[in-house]
Amino acid sequence: MLKKSEGDDVSGQSEQVSEMACHWPLIDALMGGTDAMRKAGKRLLPQWPAEEPDSYKTRLDTATLFPAYARTVSVLTGKPFSKPVTIGDDVPERIRALLDDIDLEGRNLHAFASDLCHNALSHGLCGILVDCPPAAGVRTLAEERAQGVRPYFVHVRNDAVLGWRAEKRGAAMVLTQLRLMECAEEPDGQFGTRHVPQVRVLEPGRWTTYRKHRDAAGNESWGEHESGNISINEVPFVPVYGFRKRFMVGAPPMLELAHLNVEHWQSKSDQQHILHVARVPILFTKDIGPETKLVVGAGSSINATGEHADMKYVEHSGKAIEAGRLSLLDLEDKMRQIGAELLVIKPGNLTVAQTVADNEPGMCDLQRIMQSVEDAIDQALDLMAKYLGEKEGGHVSIYSDFGVATLAEASAQLLFDMQAAGALSHATLLNELKRRGVLSSEVDVDAEIERAAAEQREALRQQEEIAARRKPSGATGAG
Known part of the structure; x- marks a missing residue:
């Protein structure tokens, strides 16, 4: 019996379509937002060696997409x-x-x-x-x-x-x-x-x-x-x-922006994980003796009899956290640059x-x-x-x-458009413009935002005064 040719399957993708379609699941997930990225699971957020399934699930369920x-x-x-x-x-x-x-x-x-x-x-x-x-x-x-x-x-x-x-x-x-x-x-x-x-x-x-x-x-x-x-x-x-x-x-x-966005998704998940670890210090005890009752909290004390007894909290140094934060900012800048190109x-x-x-x-x-x-x-x-x-x-x-x-002009224009669309805060916009040299490095972002808001309030007050002067003297709100 002759084997049915793949070309006889009316619902099958052709070789040319399959070539294009290999990128579509990744793009569909990025366009679908955080929920779609979480559903993609290990395909876009790998489970690291020796990582427990429950730990991975928690990391996946708390990851958010930029x-x-x-x-x-x-x-x-x-x-x-x-x-x-x-x-x-x-x-x-x-x-x-x-x-x-x-x-x-x-x-x-x-x-x-x-x-x-x-x-x-x-x-x-x-x-x-x-x-x-x-x-x-x-x-x-x-x-x-x-x-x-x-x-x-x-x-x-x-x-x-x-x-x-x-x-x-x-x-x-x-x-x-x-x-x-x-x-x-x-x-x-x-x-x-x-x-x-x-x-x-x-x-x-x-x-x-x-x-x-x-x-x-x-x-x-x-x-x-x-x-x-x-x-x-x-x-x-x-x-x-x-x-x-x-x-x-x-x-x-x-397409390169899509790959960088996935890299950001993965790196941001690591950053969230290390922040969680850093925010929960570990209590370290030394030679306090097995008979010592350990009570931790305000208004409590511990009497240890060991010659070298010691007890303290061990905290993360924070160097890796700063390196991770800078890496994420660098990725975000690269992504904006690709769009601006x-x-x-x-x-x-x-x-x-x-x-x-x-x-x-x-x-x-x-x-x-x-x-x-x-x-x-x-x-x-x-x-x-x-x-x-x-x-x-x-x-x-x-x-x-x-x-x-x-x-530089394209990048700045893209930032303005994203801020107008609600995708960037006013502060982030000004900081990014400072970083690109569009604004002077001496500009105080917080003060500039407050000054702009004050000018808007003053302009609104003046408009209201002009409108009040134009209102007929005998006019009332009644119809």
Whole structure:
């Protein structure tokens, strides 16, 4: 009997996807926060040799994550989307009318593109599927609108991609098959719902879904569930990359930051452990005699008869604690630097105006990534136009005036953004700016914060005085 080929498994990841997916569990845990990191257990927080299981469990249960990776992804995503996506004049009116609910889930194009960018920055690959429900029996535009028949965008997350086939046509690579993992929701009983995993296979002009079926012997296998036609003769999917390695293959732009964040998680756990040890001194006794009753506490005394009797507390010297604290600060600085590097304009041009004029040279990495997102949205709009019978979908523009000339400037800007987002305290921000030489080393951080607060209070008082003077003399609070 012939052995079934791995290529016959519709739910299996291709070799190219497996290559990308090896990093995703680590990134998923970092993006999931402390709870997800604890669930990862020994995979990301090793149990040391000779460490008792109960001790390890306590260490794991008390570990907390410094969320540098997730915060950096969020802050960087916020830069290009700090201003609305600009819709080009060449976008047809029929498509423009769909952009306020581009995914049939209430998100407009700006929010959809922001989520797309967030996924590409964190995991390195995602995509846009342009879907359209079947229009059975629809003959006119009015009937189409009445039934809600319209194309829409679907955000295909990185872990939904199982594999693909592609071929080169002219200068372009074209998908001839794409497999996606989905989760279909079905009614369960009178009130409940259940989620059924299924694989969708897309081919030019056709789609097929596969679900698990159980035979009489109780064995499960994937089999065809439903199929249908696509009204355009191509696979309606556009990939979006973090860092593009090749067609349909991307990498997380800040993978090294992810590894450093895991190192910080492990080192911080050690630091917490040694702090616990240092805070609990050990009572040392010498030659007090076995007959001496040991009572420790206020108002108690011990009478020892031994010639060399002694009793004292032994405490940790604290040198290792300080070394650990400095190591954590060094890791945090390295992580901020990696995030800031995506904002630094590469040598060649120093201004965004020069960058636009000369196109590729002088762009920062985040600007290049945003160009990729822009291009993907334009291609998706073209697919939408084909569903609607329009000649083209038009173009959009995403804000890109955020490149900086130096790493110090980028690092400072990232700190300001994190403080504005609530990820850093005012004091930490000023201390970090002092350490980078942006502020004078003579600045007293606490005094500066108090002075700033006093100025804010004075400004508020002046505004209230001006408002009171402008109030009509006979005015009252009554309506």
